[in-house]
Amino acid sequence: MISVDTKTTFFRPFSGGIHPRSYKSLTAKSSSQRSVLMPEKLYFSLQLPNGEMLRPLVAVGDNVVKGQKIAVGKSPMHAPLHASANGQVVEIVSHITSHPGKLKSPTIVVATSNDLSWSSDYHSRSIATLTSDEIIAGILDAGIVGLGGAGFPTGMKAKFARQSKVDTLVINGGECEPYLTCDDRLMQEQSAQIIAGIRLLMIAAGAKKALVGIEDNKPLSLESMTNAASEDPSIEVHSVPSLYPMGSERHLIKALTGQQVPLGGLASDIGILVNNVATAHAIYQALRYGRPLVSRLITVSGQGIHQPCNVEVPIGTRVRDVIAFCGGLNMDCERLIFGGPMMGQVITDLDIPVGKTVGGILALTSEEIGDSESKECIRCGQCVRACPMGLMPFMIAANSRASEFEKAEELGVKHCLSCGACSYICPSRLPLVQYFQHAKGVLNQRSSAVQRAERAKQLAAAKTARLEAEAQAKLAAKEAKAKRGGRSAGRRSSRKAVEAKEGDV
Numbered sequence: 001m002i003s004v005d006t007k008t009t010f011f012r013p014f015s016g017g018i019h020p021r022s023y024k025s026l027t028a029k030s031s032s033q034r035s036v037l038m039p040e041k042l043y044f045s046l047q048l049p050n051g052e053m054l055r056p057l058v059a060v061g062d063n064v065v066k067g068q069k070i071a072v073g074k075s076p077m078h079a080p081l082h083a084s085a086n087g088q089v090v091e092i093v094s095h096i097t098s099h100p101g102k103l104k105s106p107t108i109v110v111a112t113s114n115d116l117s118w119s120s121d122y123h124s125r126s127i128a129t130l131t132s133d134e135i136i137a138g139i140l141d142a143g144i145v146g147l148g149g150a151g152f153p154t155g156m157k158a159k160f161a162r163q164s165k166v167d168t169l170v171i172n173g174g175e176c177e178p179y180l181t182c183d184d185r186l187m188q189e190q191s192a193q194i195i196a197g198i199r200l201l202m203i204a205a206g207a208k209k210a211l212v213g214i215e216d217n218k219p220l221s222l223e224s225m226t227n228a229a230s231e232d233p234s235i236e237v238h239s240v241p242s243l244y245p246m247g248s249e250r251h252l253i254k255a256l257t258g259q260q261v262p263l264g265g266l267a268s269d270i271g272i273l274v275n276n277v278a279t280a281h282a283i284y285q286a287l288r289y290g291r292p293l294v295s296r297l298i299t300v301s302g303q304g305i306h307q308p309c310n311v312e313v314p315i316g317t318r319v320r321d322v323i324a325f326c327g328g329l330n331m332d333c334e335r336l337i338f339g340g341p342m343m344g345q346v347i348t349d350l351d352i353p354v355g356k357t358v359g360g361i362l363a364l365t366s367e368e369i370g371d372s373e374s375k376e377c378i379r380c381g382q383c384v385r386a387c388p389m390g391l392m393p394f395m396i397a398a399n400s401r402a403s404e405f406e407k408a409e410e411l412g413v414k415h416c417l418s419c420g421a422c423s424y425i426c427p428s429r430l431p432l433v434q435y436f437q438h439a440k441g442v443l444n445q446r447s448s449a450v451q452r453a454e455r456a457k458q459l460a461a462a463k464t465a466r467l468e469a470e471a472q473a474k475l476a477a478k479e480a481k482a483k484r485g486g487r488s489a490g491r492r493s494s495r496k497a498v499e500a501k502e503g504d505v
């Protein structure tokens with residue numbers, strides 16, 4: 001029996017943080033291995049979250065097989081899309097996306113067949129001798145992005161980490177958002193595959209060791225992952241305190257290593273690469289079985305849905321199909337959210353397809369949402385105590401409300417994680433994060449305008465310098481020509497004089 005490492009390196013590893021009500025019991029026992037969700041149609045948006053467009057590789061009427069690449073981007077920074085089912089392309093239409101402004105984008109619509117199998121191309125293969133370059137190429141080709149929510153192409157992240165010479169891989173098994181349990185279930189049920197994926201990621205990034213951080217409210221995951229990693233001394237599994245927002249990259253690093261990521265800096269600045277457990281699992285699937293990222297385990301929860309559960313959702317499934325699979329919404333459902341309740345995004349339309357970065361769909365009742373009527377700030381200071389970044393949320397909010405954005409910047413609004421701990425704890429129910437997001441948006445716009453003006457100034461100066469250089473070059477050429485002309489005229493007159501003299505003789 002392998003003992004679980006319950007030593008927590010730092011009892012309270014960072015200042016601030018909160019203990020929100022977890023609601024995890026709603027789905028904590030829901031296995032990922034239940035019946036398969038496969039809707040009649042899948043919707044693959046060609047627009048990436050960063051606004052870049054993919055180019056479709058298929059046309060209406062084409063048959064596609066599960067795992068077939070159906071759209072690609074212009075560079076490795078744009079993860080390709082793969083069909084998540086066997087079927088036929090029936091339309092390429094403008095369809096709603098998860099953008100808060102309800103924007104639409106060109107979308108490939110696939111009518112699925114009853115055949116749920118992978119095509120025969122996807123066979124098991126050896127991964128023992130793969131090089132860093134081969135692993136990175138495999139991850140990029142499989143369209144894997146950070147499944148913890150960031151959505152950055154994982155292969156590029158590993159490549160940059162290798163270039164920055166990172167030595168430690170930190171694996172996030174925190175899952176600190178309330179309600180979400182899909183990573184917990186994945187760690188309990190697929191720990192060997194996750195550990196194998198971590199090894200591949202270590203080779204890809206050139207990391208010497210890996211530290212896996214799991215919150216201490218997940219004892220079964222801790223045990224399963226510790227057992228799976230027991231043969232490999234370069235992978236350590238650690239228990240970290242259940243404290244929101246432990247899943248934030250900088251706070252997990254602090255908890256596991258004691259090191260601080262510099263403000264405004266990156267984890268790679270201190271030799272660390274961070275990924276999450278679901279991403280490591282997807283890497284193993286891609287490299288071992290040649291299976292690209294076509295589905296992911298998500299938590300569907302909240303008291304507004306009939307059958308809360310964890311379910312493997314094919315990428316491109318509409319929210320309405322996921323909800324129908326989970327028994328539908330009940331009469332008390334007030335709000336739908338992608339992700340967790342602290343940092344999630346409101347779902348504005350049931351036809352939005354589930355993308356690669358969605359880890360949860362929550363159907364919340366008014367009781368779960370709580371009183372949403374804001375009152376005046378009573379200067380109780382609870383938000384200050386809760387903030388894991390050491391900020392003064394009530395002062396930033398007051399300045400943001402008064403459109404004093406420079407003061408909000410001086411108070412550190414740009415370092416705010418939008419974790420929502422302050423809003424959660426505020427007795428006056430002030431929508432603090434909304435104020436901060438607005439202030440950040442205005443400041444970003446201003447700094448882009450300043451950057452654009454600076455760029456325009458540089459271009460104008462470069463143009464003036466070029467015109468001056470051209471004018472000088474022309475002048476110099478003219479002068480040189482004039483000199484040459486003068487010299488040859490002189491030579492001609494000397495010759496004439498000599499000829500005249502010779503004539504005299």
Ligand code: SF4
Pocket residue numbers: 376377378379380381382383384393394425426427428429430
């Ligand atoms: S917690 Fe709310 S009421 Fe208290 S100081 Fe902060 S913003 Fe004001």
Ligand code: SF4
Pocket residue numbers: 386387388389390391393415416417418419420421422423432433436
């Ligand atoms: S949302 Fe920002 S200000 Fe509020 S607690 Fe989190 S980091 Fe601090």
